[in-house]
Amino acid sequence: MTSRCISVEALESTGFAYTLSLINGKYKMTILYTLSEFGVVRFNEMRRYIGNVSFKTLSATLKELERDGLVHREEYPQVPPKVEYSLTPRGKSLMPILDGMCQWGEDNRT
Numbered sequence: 001m002t003s004r005c006i007s008v009e010a011l012e013s014t015g016f017a018y019t020l021s022l023i024n025g026k027y028k029m030t031i032l033y034t035l036s037e038f039g040v041v042r043f044n045e046m047r048r049y050i051g052n053v054s055f056k057t058l059s060a061t062l063k064e065l066e067r068d069g070l071v072h073r074e075e076y077p078q079v080p081p082k083v084e085y086s087l088t089p090r091g092k093s094l095m096p097i098l099d100g101m102c103q104w105g106e107d108n109r110t
Helices: 015-023 028-038 043-050 055-067 089-108
Strands: 071-076 082-087
Touching: 015 028, 015 089, 028 043, 028 055, 028 071, 028 082, 028 089, 043 055, 043 082, 055 071, 082 089
Parallel strands: none
Antiparallel strands: 071 082
């Protein structure tokens, strides 16, 4: 058996750290959950669902999720502008992890 020493381990290079980097943030998991439950969601619908989130924060968070390939943004060229968000296949593949977290919370809530 090989002996491991914590001083030489590198948590940032693990799959755990990578996954956490994608979902870490105040609203990311809420956005992913919303898209999982409701499918295609418009920006203002998302704001109403989440509640107390600023336009700037929600916009920046959605851009990060889009950049990471978890969320698809569809913009329709019309007046007024229409933008819809949905999960990508990569985003959908993350949902069992979030579902497991939800289940753990239900099982351990006091």
